[in-house]
Amino acid sequence: MTKLVDVCLTVNGRDYRGQCEPRTLLADFLRDHLDLTGTHVGCEHGVCGACTVLFNGEAARSCLMLAVQADGASITTIEGLAQDGKLHPVQKAFHENHALQCGFCTPGMLAATIDFLNTNASPSEDEVREALSAVLCRCTGYQNIVKAVLAAASQMRPRQDVGGAVNG
Amino acid sequence: MAEADGGKFIGKPILRKEDQRLLTGKGQFVADLKLPGMLHAAFVRSQVAHARIKSVDLSRARQAPGVVYAIAGPELAQMLPPVPDTQLSLPRKWTARVQHRFQNPQQPLLSHDKVRHVGEAVAVVLAETRYQAEDAAELVEVDLEPLPAVVDPIAGLAPDSAVLHEHYGTNLIGDFVVEKGDVEKALAAAPRRLKRRFHHHRYAAIPMECRGVVASHDPRTDSMTIWSACQVVHWLKREASTVLALPEARIRCLALDVGGGFGVKGHVYPEDLLIPFLAREVGRPVKWIEDRFEHFVSACHSRDQIHDVEAGFDDDGRLIAFRDEFYVDCGAWNPIGSGIAYNTAVHLPGPYKFDHFSVRANVVATNKVANAPYRGAGRPEATFAMERVMDLIAAEVGLDPAEVRMRNMIPQSEMPYPLGIPYRDGEMIVYDSGAYPESLRKALDAIGGLSAFREKQRAAREKGRYLGLGLCCYTEGTGVGPFESATVRIDPTGKVYVAGGSCPQGQGMETIFSQIVADVWKVEPQDVVMSLADTSGIAMGFGTIASRSTVTLSAAIHQASEPLRRKVFTIAANMLECAAGDLELRNGAVGVVGVPGNEVSLAAVAKAARPGWDSARPPGMAAGLEETAYYEPPTVTWAYATHAALVEVDPELGCVAIDKYVVVHDCGVVINPMLVDGQIHGGTAQGLGGALLEEMSYDADGQILVGSFMDYLLPGASDMPHLDLVHMHHPSPLNPLGVKGVGEGSAIAPPAAIANAVCDALAPFKLEFNETPIKPERVVRAIWGAQR
Numbered sequence: 001m002t003k004l005v006d007v008c009l010t011v012n013g014r015d016y017r018g019q020c021e022p023r024t025l026l027a028d029f030l031r032d033h034l035d036l037t038g039t040h041v042g043c044e045h046g047v048c049g050a051c052t053v054l055f056n057g058e059a060a061r062s063c064l065m066l067a068v069q070a071d072g073a074s075i076t077t078i079e080g081l082a083q084d085g086k087l088h089p090v091q092k093a094f095h096e097n098h099a100l101q102c103g104f105c106t107p108g109m110l111a112a113t114i115d116f117l118n119t120n121a122s123p124s125e126d127e128v129r130e131a132l133s134a135v136l137c138r139c140t141g142y143q144n145i146v147k148a149v150l151a152a153a154s155q156m157r158p159r160q161d162v163g164g165a166v167n168g
Numbered sequence: 169m170a171e172a173d174g175g176k177f178i179g180k181p182i183l184r185k186e187d188q189r190l191l192t193g194k195g196q197f198v199a200d201l202k203l204p205g206m207l208h209a210a211f212v213r214s215q216v217a218h219a220r221i222k223s224v225d226l227s228r229a230r231q232a233p234g235v236v237y238a239i240a241g242p243e244l245a246q247m248l249p250p251v252p253d254t255q256l257s258l259p260r261k262w263t264a265r266v267q268h269r270f271q272n273p274q275q276p277l278l279s280h281d282k283v284r285h286v287g288e289a290v291a292v293v294l295a296e297t298r299y300q301a302e303d304a305a306e307l308v309e310v311d312l313e314p315l316p317a318v319v320d321p322i323a324g325l326a327p328d329s330a331v332l333h334e335h336y337g338t339n340l341i342g343d344f345v346v347e348k349g350d351v352e353k354a355l356a357a358a359p360r361r362l363k364r365r366f367h368h369h370r371y372a373a374i375p376m377e378c379r380g381v382v383a384s385h386d387p388r389t390d391s392m393t394i395w396s397a398c399q400v401v402h403w404l405k406r407e408a409s410t411v412l413a414l415p416e417a418r419i420r421c422l423a424l425d426v427g428g429g430f431g432v433k434g435h436v437y438p439e440d441l442l443i444p445f446l447a448r449e450v451g452r453p454v455k456w457i458e459d460r461f462e463h464f465v466s467a468c469h470s471r472d473q474i475h476d477v478e479a480g481f482d483d484d485g486r487l488i489a490f491r492d493e494f495y496v497d498c499g500a501w502n503p504i505g506s507g508i509a510y511n512t513a514v515h516l517p518g519p520y521k522f523d524h525f526s527v528r529a530n531v532v533a534t535n536k537v538a539n540a541p542y543r544g545a546g547r548p549e550a551t552f553a554m555e556r557v558m559d560l561i562a563a564e565v566g567l568d569p570a571e572v573r574m575r576n577m578i579p580q581s582e583m584p585y586p587l588g589i590p591y592r593d594g595e596m597i598v599y600d601s602g603a604y605p606e607s608l609r610k611a612l613d614a615i616g617g618l619s620a621f622r623e624k625q626r627a628a629r630e631k632g633r634y635l636g637l638g639l640c641c642y643t644e645g646t647g648v649g650p651f652e653s654a655t656v657r658i659d660p661t662g663k664v665y666v667a668g669g670s671c672p673q674g675q676g677m678e679t680i681f682s683q684i685v686a687d688v689w690k691v692e693p694q695d696v697v698m699s700l701a702d703t704s705g706i707a708m709g710f711g712t713i714a715s716r717s718t719v720t721l722s723a724a725i726h727q728a729s730e731p732l733r734r735k736v737f738t739i740a741a742n743m744l745e746c747a748a749g750d751l752e753l754r755n756g757a758v759g760v761v762g763v764p765g766n767e768v769s770l771a772a773v774a775k776a777a778r779p780g781w782d783s784a785r786p787p788g789m790a791a792g793l794e795e796t797a798y799y800e801p802p803t804v805t806w807a808y809a810t811h812a813a814l815v816e817v818d819p820e821l822g823c824v825a826i827d828k829y830v831v832v833h834d835c836g837v838v839i840n841p842m843l844v845d846g847q848i849h850g851g852t853a854q855g856l857g858g859a860l861l862e863e864m865s866y867d868a869d870g871q872i873l874v875g876s877f878m879d880y881l882l883p884g885a886s887d888m889p890h891l892d893l894v895h896m897h898h899p900s901p902l903n904p905l906g907v908k909g910v911g912e913g914s915a916i917a918p919p920a921a922i923a924n925a926v927c928d929a930l931a932p933f934k935l936e937f938n939e940t941p942i943k944p945e946r947v948v949r950a951i952w953g954a955q956r
Contacts, residue, residue: 023299024299031199031200032202035202036193037193037196037197037199037200038193038194038195040197040199040376040377041199042376042377042378042427042460043460043876043877044459044460045460045876045877045878047876047877047878048376048460048877077193078191079192079193079194081192082192087191087192091191091192094187094191095183095184095187095188095191096183098183098184098843098845098846100187100190100191100674101428101674101675101676101846101850102190102375102376102377102425102427102428102673102674103186103187103190103195103425103427103674104197104375104377104427104428104674105376106190106191107193110191125890128885129885129886129888130885130886131885132884132885132886133884133886133887136376136877136882136884137376137885138373138375138376138428138430138853138854138882139376139428139674139846140846140849140853141849141850141851141852141853141888141891142849142853142888143849143888143891144845144846144849145885146885
């Protein structure tokens, strides 16, 4: 039996301490050890992107990372996006624009979108399509996802007249 | 039909009920299910295409850490002898009308005599964790005696070919003929003829969620619960009843949230039955979640047909006769029997009017993953053949392809149009409603007009740029039988409960059926409680395949609601001391027409209908407010569409860029336009993926060359064009709401539209693309060939 290793990490603002085999994937750790099954596994080889989570604020494939690599990290999964029962603007835009059908890729789409909009607050349609190519969707043909991301961007954009730092 | 008119919710883009849970991680997919004591299964799958099984050694695997149980095919065959055929039966009317012969090889739950494709399961290991099960599966030693592989369906029919199912003595496991008129005579007399071979290649549904099954046996009641990511829970219950030798009443099958299906989850797989069997054997719940590699090598593929076509036409481009002999590369098994091939045969004529038609289908077993329906189910292959022929006729007679289509289309004045051949339900096909030429005209308008495009194309060619227009018109039978079921119950709280046999995988059924029920019962959509994909909700049901759920379940809901409404009115009349004929449904209540305020709530009526001392129902009336109906559609209702693609081909790199893509479609009355648009977007993306990117390739030994998303390319967001949708609404006369199916349609046209567009763009090279996919390498090679 392989020796178990300790993993301590923060997920959705809550601290977790767990033990797992060194080979345990982060995706499996989140799903099986922490019961956070909102993160989905669609290919286990880092292409489909359904397992994408926010890893210290940046989008990362949780199927291409070992749980031990996340030791000390802060992770946000789909379960942690809504605050006080209120949907995140990206979640809300996905709902209002019918940007999900089966919902399997949705956790990855949301994480990829949030990371993207953090780096580009006013994207063009082409930029959105380029960014979303990190996550595969088989249901929507992407059209309504693109629409939702553009809608979320305009909702989230800091008002220029307020002053202060504006993400570029 | 009255409810459809002036409905408050039908026709509105109501936001989905399903979204809240799916957007917050609270959805539940089969992989998310965790039961106490649950074991995990891993399969050992064949690495060769065709071989005899000499032995399977499980001894090392059985001793591996965490392993609880392991079994191989030969041993399982002793414990669980083959069961009788539980496939879909062929309708009597069809068997009487169509000359046919079908063999029906039954796939064992694990291979025990031979393996017949790479990926076929030979053994299974159960362990405490998935990691341990996979480790142990690696330790299983399978001794195989290789046999020659059949990889080409036409070569597979040669007398000296290896044979997959030896007891048949042939790889031809199905054939039939469909005819009208006298095609030989008409071809001989036709002023012009053309002959071509078309190949619509092998690709697959590839939902983002792979397959998965969890099963748990309760020894106290000897009952089984099966959670499967499938589209047909009632079918699974039926087969499980046979395999497990349990009454159906002791089996509950559910599909939870399902991460896409598109047909690949539309029938019962061996794993769906083996996992419950094992759960009972070991006395613990068992879970199997297919991984992506397994999905490529064991979940069904689709398309893969070769068509040899001869068409006769006149100098005006009018089609006179069409003869097609086609070959389905069926893979090792044929789970849906005649389904795909027969769909292909009867969808060949499409929206065109001609008198002489003959098609012979050959379904051939090969050493590949089984071929089963995928969004379109035989129709994309038919449409590819006919729509390429339309363009080829246009080139022969020197007319624009749009003009040739217009000349051949069934005029609206001739609708409804009897096609003269039977559908697979055995009924003679009648195109019930629609305006085919108008759909083509609207598509040409939406691309900015035909002559404007031709002018732009000429100008571009002078600058060495290759623009092309590709059209594709098709018709599609939707809402096929045999039936769908609905139970409608007025809950004691006044909410309306509906259970149905349909199984959603992302279509938004909870939303659209809530809209329909809300209009039928004059309640709010949030007052509708839907139960789908759960056999405990309703004992008999059919499931979600073949663009049928909106059509058939909405009709079943209507059928169940009518007698229930009469009963509600009778009880309410008793309570209000008025005549039932004076009552109407309004705002979750029953009230006297024209007398505001004089009403009783549905909750009060439900309470009055209860059996017992406090019942307030009229004497002699049965207690309860619940009705179940089985809607048996008279036949299919015909949807149709025209797709138009504007592309630019890069002759150096072979890339096909889609500049504009227009879909003009008619699915009759629309329940939720936002969701219909979503279906069309998704289907078109899948069709474009098949046309340009996706390919399940095999080598000459039957080794599959695809094992990951690195070598099977799904379209990403940047591969997809923006789609322009135009809606037409000719209601179906065949069902209460006037709806037609829309789930599959848009995947049918893109391969033909793209092939036609690329041929049109490269017309100066006189190139033809009669095979898919149209990958850059093939475009470049074709251009090199033409320049030589």
